[in-house]
Amino acid sequence: MLEKLLPKGFLFDFDGVVVHSFKSHGNAWRTAFNELFNKEIAPFPKSHAGKSPRLIAEYYCSVIGQEQRAEELYLLKDTHLDKYFTKPIVLPGVEQITSFLTEKEIPYGIASNATKQFLKNSIQQLNLNFSTYFGVEDYENPKPAPEPYIKLATALGFSQKDFKNIWVFEDSLTGTQAAKLAGMVPVGITTQYSEEELKAGGSELVFTSLLEAYEYLKK
Structure with a gap:
């Protein structure tokens, strides 16, 4: 039954x-953002939980007026996520x-x-x-x-x-x-x-x- x-x-x-996996993704976003812009990244917004990495990259770039570099950040974050994998x-x-x-x-x-x-x-x-x-x-x-x-x-x-x-x-x-x-x-x-x-x-x-x-x- x-x-x-x-x-x-x-x-x-x-x-x-x-x-x-908040730390896994957070570390990759932080190091990629710092490498790309030499700045500290903004806090992650709860409203973006579960959204695609491209949309998250667009958000982070919009905070500093660099929306045109969102794809670049997305790709670099993906590289960092794999290269500096945090279990x-x-x-x-x-x-x-x-x-x-x-x-x-x-x-x-x-x-x-x-x-x-x-x-x-x-x-x-x-x-x-x-x-x-x-x-x-x-x-x-x-x-x-x-x-x-x-x-x-x-x-x-x-x-x-x-x-x-x-x-x-x-x-x-x-x-x-x-x-x-x-x-x-x-x-x-x-x-x-x-x-x-x-x-x-x-x-x-x-x-x-x-x-x-x-x-x-x-x-």
Whole structure:
């Protein structure tokens, strides 16, 4: 009976859901910005959580009136992120929930607005159980567009009729919107936003971590 109640598939955002990577990305933005402009970078705005690196680069450059160099900053940050790789921290419940899904033979994977190389480095360094993952270079339209989650679900063998039975774990309002637009079930993780904020943004369920979600699914 339990198997019939479980969703058909599970899609994961990466930063803020699977790992805590604020330091990893923050260090790369800071060193790249300093190399390019010889200035200290502005604080990261919460409003840009989950957005594509290009939009984040545009924001940082706009603060100092250098919007025309946003692409240059984006590319340099990507180089620094790989060259000076800072290992992120695995968040609670990742091993438990991926083992559970593997045992139940339920497809799952990652669709992130982070770069593919960062995902690959992190998964390898942390020995995470994810074989299917997509990064920002894999989409024409990153989140909040639905393309990342539609592309991942399709790669996992799902058709559009299955989407309403697929859970999407997200910690950002940007990613929650992408899941909603894809016709899937947004499930919030309160890494950055409160339960109230995530539900207002469209999350149908909210958990403090994947560990809490795993305990819920086991029942």
